Amino acid sequence: MKRKVLVLEDEENIRSFVVLNLKRAGFEVIEAGSGEQALELFEQHPDIQVAVLDVMLPGIDGYEVCRTMRARGSRAGIIMLTARTQESDKVTGLMTGADDYVTKPFSVVELVARVEALFRRVGGGGFQEDDSIRSGPFRLNARSREVTKNGVKIELTQIEYGILKAFMSNVGRALSRDDILEMVWGHHYVGELKIVDVNIRRLRIKIEDNPASPRYIVTVRGFGYMWEG
Structure with missing residues (x-):
């Protein structure tokens, strides 16, 4: 089973570093540099299981990408990646449908661990039909x-x-x-x-x-x- 992750980050150096480490952890990574591109890729890859979305973007931001994914029925795990530290901003991200958030600057080891944990939750499995x-x-x-x-x-x-x-x-x-x-x-x-x-x-x-x-x-x-x- 492929472990497919969407990474939305407009800063190429950060995105490349995150993508490299997720690939090393065994994930198939779909990259997006803008909210518009992320939504196009989301339509092309309906089997995306986890999305890492940067919040601060020109045009369509991470919040709007998250809202749109949920409005389209996606049950993928969503992690918001943000430089914002205000409590209200964290709450906004979660209320739009995100499952978790990581604040910049962040440890890439921690981010990969969060993706792993969310993937296990989304993946599920092991249940009997009558459960x-x-x-x-x-x-x-x-x-x-x-x-x-x-x-x-x-x-x-x-x-x-x-x-x-x-x-x-x-x-x-x-x-x-x-x-x-x-x-x-x-x-x-x-x-x-x-x-x-x-x-x-x-x-x-x-x-x-x-x-x-x-x-x-x-x-x-x-x-x-x-x-x-």
Whole structure:
């Protein structure tokens, strides 16, 4: 199985360095120097499994590429690559549909490790056909990695799916942010806990009748979250 990664970065020296190291790690890399080119390549290569998107670009920026990929139904893992350090910028990237972010200047070893971790999450596998979880109006099919609510399919990214699976497998159990981070991103993940909160905010928008007053994913103040299916 090919491990195909899209790298969008307009600075050629940075892009070349990232591409070289991803290839050394065994990935097939598709390169783009602009947002417009990235979207064209995305259409040409629907089997892209992970995308590394630079945020600060002339024309179509990384945020817009991410939004467009999600609007077109892509479930690829997306990592935002940004020089911005403001908290609001990180949240914006995650709320547009990204799964992770790496701030420049970055360690290429760390970036490759993030791509590896996200690829494992997106790749999935190992489920039996009858593996499914039911909770309230929700049904999670572990083989197809799909979720329905009252029989209607909910479009989720693979990270959102992973979070929901963690909750539905632990009904009534409070999970800390560290618990969720390890279950979904893996124990080698070295990012910030904030990524859990933003992804849960995004997930609530998709599954809750009223995201402002969640019925299923409830906050356990000072600790984390709990599924009340």
